[in-house]
Amino acid sequence: MSTTAAHDDVTVEPDHTGDGPPVDLSVLQDRIPDWLRLSRAAALLTAVLGVVFVLASYHPLWHTDVWGHLSYGRWIWQHGGLPSTEPLLPLCEGVPMVDPAWLTQLVAFGAYSALGVTALQFLFAASITIASALLAAAVWNRSGSMLAALVGMGAALWANYQQLLVARPQLAGLVGFSAVLVIATSSRHRRSDLFVVPAIFAIWANLHGSFPVGLALLGLLFLGRAVDVLRRTRTLRAVLHDRQTRRLLLLTELAAAAVLINPYGFKLYLAVVAISQNPNLQDLIEWDPLTLRMSQGRAAAVVSLALIVLYRLSPRRVSAGEVIALVVFGAATLWSSRMIHWWAPLAGFYLALHLAAVLRKYRGRYPAESPATGLWSLVSVGLIWIFFAYTPFGYQVLHGRKMSEEQQGARFRKSVSRLTPIAATEYLHRNTPEGQVFNTYEWGDYLLWAGPSDLQLFVNSHAHLVPEEVWQDYLRISSAASGWDDKLDRYGVNAVVVDKRGRENLIRRLKQESATWKIGYEDNISAVFLRRNPV
Template sequence: MGTRRNHSYLKLIFLLFIFLLGFSLSLHKISNWDIWWHLRAGEYIWEKGLIPREDIFSFTAEGRKWIDHTWLFQAVSWKIYSVAGLAGLIISKALLVGTTFVLLMLVCLRRGSHKTAALLATGFALFILRPRLFIRPHIFTLLFLALHLLILESSTKRRIWLALLPLLMVIWVNVHGGFVAGFIVLFCHLAGFTSHLGFLKFKGEAWSREELQSFYILVAATLATIAATLLNPYTYEILAFPFRLIGQKTYMENIFEWMPLWRLKGFYLFWIFLFLTLTAVFFSWRNLQPSDILQLLVFVILAFLAQRHIELFVIIATPILARHITLDLKKALSDKTLLWGVEMRPLGHLINLAAILLLVFAGIWVIFPRRSAFGLGVRSRLYPEKAADFIKQARITGRMYNEYEWGGYLIWRFFPQRKVFMDGRTVVYGEDLYQDWTKISEGRKHWQETLDKYGVNFLIINYQKDRPASFWEEERWVPIYWDDYTLVAIRDAPENRSLIEKYDARLTSPTIFPRNLSRDNVQTIITKLEEKTIQDPECAVAHILLGRILRRQGNLEAAIREYYRAIEIESRTGGPYYVTGAAYYFLAAAHYLQGYTQAAIEDCLSAIKFMPTNCDTYNRLGTLYQNLGETEKAQKMFEQAALCYFRRGLIQLGLGETEEAKKWLEQAAVLAPENEAIRAKLREMDAD
């Protein structure tokens, strides 16, 4: 009796711990793009008393059909926000995540997993999924998928649990398109049960009455669950929605979360998880259930086709991993071994404590370096907040062109007064509009004509993105505002003349700043930049630009102070990493001119840490090593710079910018004259 009570206490402790771990790791500031348009859509639903059926947020897709499959998530999110603000949304999401992983651990335990194995497997799953735990509708898919698994597992003892599946699906289908995962799980269980009955028939054994009843009830539950999906505002149309993106090449190649896994680097925890799962299954394969085989196969294929489906595979595979680790350990140690059989004695206590401490230290390791991102509120310097304030304050009118990822935030700030060019609702826009957006974003041939086609009057863009030089040389667009990453430019037209005269920022705009440095009005530029630092004390780029002018004038000490000021601002505010990298890059030049070569090398290494793809930094570092006579290090840096220039050249070539591409390739050839790939590409361009 006492042992059973101890087991129950330990189970409760583990479940409470996994809840608190999930809650803590998901309690971070808002940093995803889509939550903003979800909130605005939720407000629209509550105020109008209807669910939108056509696009209301953009001028490019206005009136196009919109199947708002996440309308219930939006309505609930808006109500939480209206009562408790953004903090309420973050806390609600953290509670949801904690509950999801408690349910997942319960599935592991229901399947006979050892408590410690269940804890470690569930904790590992949590760390894999942590980067995806945003306030987005897919959070409900993770919750409902775990609940789906728990209901199916519980139904093996009490079939009445299956009656909950259709009720669950009514909510799921109105919250997120991931409801299809529930179908897949059901079909896998049904197929597994069918194969079990077929195997009995093959062996010549009769089906028991209880087995037949279980089969018929599972079939009925599956059909009822399918029918439940029709209880949504769009009825049968919702069934096709999750598949509309599949096969659309433009999205698969350009939108990160839809890219196939084999095209992407990283995801090391996922690969380790997959390896552990397959290894655990291998050593106890005789105990592998048919439904588990099907689920692993289907969901690993989905994960490989699009990395956003990794989360589905992890939820599905966690109970399988925990169960087979348990079976493998039982086989290796036997039930009589003290290490396995006695949980509440001293050695068992140590094992359980070690498992908890392992997850605690892993949590600290995750949170501490990213502590500025955790907490309540909005992650700073991620959205174009100041630029949106400026657009409102300056009363800029007309159609805007915006960054794809900023569309949701701009809907939040401007709807219904201003509508966006594009946002994250890719299915609404279609491939044609997305390709037009990409043409403009990358400065491809005829990008200006595309803006004319849509009647765009002003741009709000991230000028730190890699674009061809010709993009910034276009004089039909006048910069009127900029900060550390955002630029607002307005069409040079008579109706905008008063705004241009008042806010003209061409002299100080970071996009054409090098061109301005050769002019005679340097003092005017300095004055304007000093005014900028007063108006926006947290604009690090203004200090970097000031430093560049002061260095050009020979005032190295003052220039260095400006660079350090920029670095201090970025470290305090958690600004864009590339701004910090740029500050270190120019700081290296100033230190070198002062004769501090070693300090310049340290600055370059810091710049590479923040901007690992900046070609010029490797080139500069190679020159510094060369000056010190460290030939081997210099050669390594020059080769790295050449490879970087080569890649940039290929990118520009892909954009149709032949002259720009040739410039980068020639720089690469100077640094690596023996590189045959670079020389071959240059010969190919000369031949054309």
């Protein structure tokens, strides 16, 4: 016979097996705060963005714009202020200069001075990745479809690929444009937007002169919202009382006012308009109309066709704002191919939203998303750490090894475009020519940055600062048109530094004039000619 006694004051330990101590189940609790928990889809997005970041980090820095901006940043740092006239080119002496990108130039120069060329690669990759993340996260948040978010991000990157090849302050503008797009199209209206949007424009106006496209986007979305309300209610009174319409108008006004927080004040507006209308820019290929002969033109055509198909199939209501924005920015892109930089994220964003609606229409409700947990937060942090560690900048920061000059040179060569005139610039350091140097437009920036400090160059990528007569003479000389040799004599040019890609006529003519010119240096990408009897 057995007896069982029950005592209320006795604490019963959980059953466990084995000889060890009891298992403390409290350690398995998710102690990550709710606002820091992420889902499996968020970890997937982190992984995709990490791949974008790594690929961009290893993309060689182009041999044009970035070096010119570094040169202006160096000048600003050395002189402790902004230039009032063009300070680097003798033939542009006295030309008034408004520098909308002064803050980007100063930041880039500081980063390069402190951490070297890999810091520039980091800034380049970070700008592209942040803009992509804003776009994808906004689509995912509004549609719940990670697939649509990734497709939209991919479409934007593909259409914008040619513009993204070049590291320049315009990428800072892309981040600002993406942020404004996300906020202005959000279904959630936050009071903080009244402070965030003006702050974006105040910073943007000092990073790059592209801020007018952000103002245009806000204005077009405001106009589209007003059209929607007017069509629905048939009364102007409803438009005036619509909360979203008034919000977009207020954001546009606050943004336009915030732009004035810059060293030039209202003069910055006038300067940006003047730059865009400068006749010299019409001779640059990136300002040409978009055509199907261009790879980015074909990409834009495919994205546009996909948009048309999705608009036909999508059950999602089409707002007037998105149509007006796409049409206006699309027309601007057809007029000037450089405007695809701003059309691409717009097209990718709306393509993704309508793709999500079509998927929901034909597949039903999306499968339930995995719950947000601390585990996926840790996975995402781990992915970020891994991707960062495998970039040139991450390796330098984490290992901190000092490199010899030879190792630094090897690292630099791996980090820049193969068309960068490194060897020709080294030759100029050993044999610095006196007087005026004629150089091709594409190499002016690098020669300003890395060449001898007293090198008197002809032009750089700031073509809008070059007097029109000088610019036309530059075009005549670089194409070896009639009278090219007289122009070189007129400007007192003692050295000619040219790239071989597209300058075959000039190189051939210089070689034919062997009584006047001799080859000082030549390799597979560059040629340096010296006048036998300097003027």
